[in-house]
Amino acid sequence: MWKRNLVRGLALVTLVGVLSGCGANSQSSASKSSSSSAKTTKTQTKRQRLISELPKGVKSTDADLVVVNKWNKRSEMSFSKSSVNGIDVRTSIVKPLEAFMAGAKKAGYPATIVSGYRSVAYQKEVWSQSIQTYENEGKSAKEALKLTKEYVAVPRGSEHETGLAADIMNTHWYNTHGNQLLSSSDKNKGQQWLIKHAPDYGFVLRFTKSGTKSTGIDYESWHFRYVGKKSAQFMTKHNLTLEQYVSLLKAREKAAK
């Protein structure tokens, strides 16, 4: 009897593995009434189609596509930094970032770069300060850690340490909302312009509403990440997170071997 349960359990694990390993958004295409295996096949077909359409000449190992998240932590990276509007970023993205800001201004929506490169040491500070603040508010150590995990990227797990990410807000909205980063800023036309046009400059909105499971981070209407134009346009067109996109690139590279 236990053996049968074990086999059933393994089958379930395998199926879940296939579904969760899929880079594509399975929710939109899979119908609820279809059987699990049909759903899996459909998802795999969509994945195959996406792989075949991936932009040429892009590799999962490209420096612009480095994935840093709570599952892929990185120690301090070494690269040259330069300042754009007083904010440090990786030197390689200065031109596209300046063009993005100039584009926003020209469209009538001047934007503010709130944050760019952050060192691992700084992220550690932000992390412990957050825990301290919650504890000072009377929360238990356990609660303080839980709340901090929800809102602050773990040290060595923040994309800001790549120098390829920037928190960008419509200046007017930012100044009239207490200089806060709030997802409701996406109601503002200027923020909408940034989100819509980011791919034209090689950036993507990194933490989308539909991508929270894949990124491990809640929706953020202000966090932009440089990935290069080809990748940004493909990711946006197919609503892929960076994690999902890189997974597809890896699959293409594996198949080519």
Ligand SMILES: [Zn+2]
């Ligand atoms: Zn950010």
